[in-house]
């Protein structure tokens with residue numbers, strides 16, 4: 001018995017033609033093969049879905065959106081731990097859970113799961129980014 005969903009065929013598909021830089025296409029094809037995409041059409045569909053998912057959210061930030069924030073920071077930076085905790089407590093309508101990983105002697109990674117209004121999520125990410133000691137903030141939203 002199959003315990004996973006078999007993807008539907010590309011029933012409603014349109015054939016398009018593109019001009020792309022050779023080097024970019026070569027790199028795309030080799031990475032697609034490594035990540036298990038069966039063919040170029042599937043790989044491009046997946047890449048476009050990711051693009052649409054991130055951009056749609058960026059453009060229309062109304063409504064609730066789920067996702068995670070990946071936050072790396074230098075925990076030796078004075079006051080950063082407290083600032084990050086305070087900040088997350090200011091967004092109880094957005095932050096649902098946090099996982100903390102100690103990456104090295106200096107660097108921590110926090111995975112902040114969220115579900116909330118787009119504008120609030122954006123503000124949270126921006127404010128996190130502006131804290132002293134924060135190295136990188138990545139926002140990953142779900143397509144659903």
Ligand code: NI
Nearest residue numbers: 075101102108
């Ligand atoms: Ni840590």
